Amino acid sequence: MIHFSSRDKMPSFALSLGTTLVNKTGTWRYVRPLYRNLLPPCQEGCPAGEPVQGYLDLVRREAYRQAWELLVQANPFPAVCGRVCYHPCETACNRHFFDSSVKIHHLERFLGDLALEKGWELPPPSASKEAAFGKEIPGASREIAIVGSGPAGLSCAYFLARLGYRLTVFEALSAPGGMLASGIPEYRLPKEVLSGEISRLSLMGVKIVTGARFGKDLSLEDLGRFQAVFLAPGAPLAPPLQIPGEEGEGVLSGLDFLDQVNLPRGASPLQAPAAGSMPGHSQVLVIGGGNTAMDCARSARRLGAQVTVVYRKTRSQMPAIGEEVEDALQEGVTLLESTIPLRILREEGRVVALECKSLLTGEASTLPADLIVTAIGQSPDLSFLPGGAGSLKGLSIDQQGRVLDEDKGGAPRDPQGLLLESRTGSRPGSRPPFFAGGDAALSIPRRVVDAIASGKRGALGIYQLLESRESASESGPPGLTVAEYSFLNTVYFAKTPPTPLQRIAMEERLKSFREIERGYALQAAGQEALRCFSCGVCNSCDNCWLFCPDTAIARTPEGYVIAYDYCKGCGVCVRECPRGAMTMEEELNSGGAWLKEEMR
C-alpha cells in the first residue's frame, strides 16, 4: 500500500508512480518475432542474381549512383541487359499476382543509361571488400586469359578485374562484344550503349586484343603464361537447313545477315547508305522462331523488304521473347506458323521461291522469295581444340565453369584434369586450368544474361581455384527461402499500373534503325520503383514499429530492435509486415534460453 501524506500528493488520475520497465512482460511469451530477410523472387529468377529489390529501393530514394553500384556488383552490363534481356525477373515478380510485374528491365536500363550519361566509374579493385563475392580481394595480382569478348567472356573478365586480377581478352573479330555487337540490331541495342559499357572494362585495366582467333592467331602455348584461361568462344556456326537448293547465293544464315546489318553504315552489301532500301531483295523469308529470327525479320523490314517468318510450330511455342514477336507483327512482318521448308527454288542460280508444307493441313505451298534467312539454331566452333573436336556440340563444364572431360563421364579428375589435355593425349606441366562459359558451353542457355552469369561463375571458379577458397553458392546467400506472394500482406499496396516507356511512332520505326524505346526519365523511374513490394526484405516502412502494442520495437539507425524483455509474442508485427520480412519462432524448440534462465 502506498501512503500519501496528503491528497495533493496523489496523482490526479490512475498513474503508476514508478516506471513500468520493471514489469518484464516478455516472460509471458512462448513465440517470438524475428526480422528475417528472404530472397526476393526477382533476384532468384535472375540468372546473374541481380539484387533487384536493393537497387529499386535506392532508386526510390533517389540514390541513383549507389543503386547503379549495387547493380553492377551483379551485372557489368545493365544498359545492355535492360534492353535485350528476356527479364525472367519480371516473370518471377510477385506483383504479377497483384496487378502486373514491376518493369524491372526498364529500371535496369535507366540506371545503365544514367551511368553512361554521367560517366560513372567503378570503384577501384583496391577497395578493401569486394561485395560481389563478399570476400577480400586476393593479394597476388595474377594474369588470366579470356578467349572471346562476348557477354560471357567480358563478364568473367569484369568480375576477375574487380577481384584484382590482370586480364587479357582475346577476340577473333575486329571489335569486341561478340553476339552483342554482331547479332543484335541497333534498334534494340545502340552501338554507343554497348561500346560505352565495354569501355568501362578497359578503364578497369582489362586488355582487349582484337583480331586474335584462338587456334589460328593464338595457340595453346601462347596461353601458357596465364594462371587460368576462360573459354567463351560463343556459338557462331549456323546449321544448314538440309534441304535442296540451299547452296549458293540468296541464302544467308541469320548470324551472317545480322552481321552485315550491323556493319558500319554503308559498309554492308545489304545496306544502301541509309536504311529503307535493300537492293535486290524485296521479298525476304526468315526461317525460325527465336530471337535471331525476329531480329532478322525486323531488320529486313527496316531495309524496305516484305518479310515472312516461317516457323515449324505455333506462335506460343516460339522461343523468341513475346514482346519481340509482338513488335515484329506490328511492324508488318507476316508469321506463317506450323510450316516447314521443303526446298528452295532457283532460276538461273537466283533464289525465287521457297516450297514448304503446312504441318496442319499437309498441303504444300510456294512462297516467292529473293532472300532466305535461316535462323534455326547455332553451334560453337570448336575447331581450335587440339585433336579436332569440331563435331562436339559444345563444351562440358561443371558448376564452377571448369571444362570437363566428356570421356570420363563428365567428372573433373582434378582441377587440372581437363578436356583439352585428354584430347591431345599429352600433359604439359605448365598448362593453365581451363574454364568455360557462354554459348559454347553445353549447359548454358544461349541468352545474354545466362552468358553473363556463366562468366561470373567462371570468375568465381577461377578465384576459388587460384586462391584455394571454399566453393560459394551460386546466387544469393545460402539457404534463403524465396519470398512467395502468400507471405505478403497486400492490404498495404494499391493497384498501380506500370509506368510505360515512350516509343517512337510506327512510321518512324521502319524508316531507320533508331532505337524504338526511350528510357525512363528520373520521375518515371522513381514512380516505377515505388511499385516494388520489396518482397521478403525489410525496407524500413515502420509498420512493425507502429503496430507493436507494447512499444517493444525500437527504431535505430541500424534497423529495428525488438526488446524481448517486453515483447509478449503477440505477432501483430509479423502479421502487419507488408513484405514478409518477419517471422515467428517458437522459443521452446529453438533453445528457450529465457525459460532456462527464468527457471534457474
Place this chain on the structure above:
Amino acid sequence: MSHTTAEAKKSSPLKKVLMGNHAVSWGARLCRVKVISAYPITPQTQVVEMLSEMCAKGELDAKFIPVESEHSAMAALIGAASTGVRTFTATSSHGLLLMHEMIHWAAGARLPIVMAEVNRAIGPGWNIWADQGDSLSQRDTGWMQCYVESNQEVLDTIIQGYKIAETLMMPLMVVLDAFYLSHTYEPVEIPDQSLVDEYLPPYTPPQILDPAHPHAFGGLVPPEHYMEMRYKMQEALERARPVIEEADGEFGKIFGRSYGLVEPYRLEDAEAVLVTSATATGTARTVIDRFRNEGKKVGLLKIRLFRPFPTDLIRRYLHGKKRIGVLDRNIGFGAGGIFAQEVKAALCNYPERGPVLDYIAGLGGRDITPATISAILNDLLERKLPSPGQLRGHPPELPPQKPCKPGGVPPEGAGIVSPDGEMIWIGVRP
C-alpha cells in the same frame, strides 16, 4: 446571444456563411488540433467530412484517424490525448451512446478532450431530429457540457472549450441542436488564426504517456485511493466557475464576444421566469418581448453551461421569483425534464425560491414555435399552485392513480395544448 465587448482587439476577421457543422470544423481547425478521430453519423457528418478534407488538403496539420465505431474514436483520442496532444471528435445520438464507456474513461483519465455533440433523438422510433436526450444521458460522466444557440457560438465555444478543458484537465462537449444549428446556414465570423493562437497557446500537459519513460496509465486503484481521485474530479468541476468565466471574459476581450454561463433576459422585475437552453431560447426571447408589451412581467434565463451546473448563478437570478417554468427538450422518464430537475435541485436548499414547473416540448425534432412558448407562459402565469402552509403540517394524501394502459393518452391536467395544436407535457404535476 453574445455580448459585444467594447475593448475587443481590432482585427479583420473573415465572415463566412456556414452551416453549424462547418462552424464546428472551423473551430477545431483554429484550435490547431493534432489528432481527430471520428465516425460519421447524421446529423454530425459534415463536421467530419470537412475536417478530413482540411487534413487532406494540408490546411490542418492533424492526424485524422478513421475508425469503425464511436467507441474506437474516443479510445483513439484517449490514447492520443495521453501523449499530450490536442484532440477532437464529434458525434451524435447513438454514436454518443456507443461511446459511453470511453466517455467515462476520458474524464477519469483527466484528458482535456473537446467534442462536438449534435443533439439528436434516440431510437426507437428511429429519429434523426433535435432532442437533448443523448447528451443528457451522459450527465454524470464528468464531461462539461455547453449548450449553444447560434453557429457563431458553436465556433466560439469550441475555442473556449479547449481553454477551459486544458485548465481544468476535464473533457468538454459543445452541444448543438440537430438541424436547427447543424444544417442551418448563418453568417459566422472566423477569427484570425493569430488571435486564436494568442488566446489558446499550445497544449502543455502535466503528464504524458511517453515510451521513453513508461508508466502504467489507468491501472488498478484500490479503495484507499479511488475516492480521493473521484473527489478531485468533483472538486475540479465544483470550483470551475471562475475558470470558465475568465475564459469567456478573455475571449470577449480578444474577439469581442462573450456568452456567460447563464444568460438572463428581462429578468429584473419578472414575476414568472422561463428557463431555456439551446436554440429554443431565440424563439422564447421574442415571445417574452410580446408578453412584456402586453404588460405581463415575464423574463427568461438561458442555461448555457449545464455541467458543471451553475447553481450559484441559478440562485442569484431566480432569487424571489414567484413562478419558474423550465422548458425541456428531453425527458428523464419517471422523473420529468432534466433541466427542470437540475433547477429544482439548485433551489431546493435556497430559502427564497418559487415553485418550479417543468414543460416538456419539442421532442424528436418537433418545432418549438412562438405558439408553444406562449402556451407555456400562459400556463405558467395562470396555473393554480398549492400555497405555502396549505397542508397545515400534515403530509399529503397520495393522489389516486390508475396504471396507464399502453397506448393511453395523458389524463386530464397532465398536458396542455398550444394554440396550434402541439402537445406540451407537464413533466411532473405540480
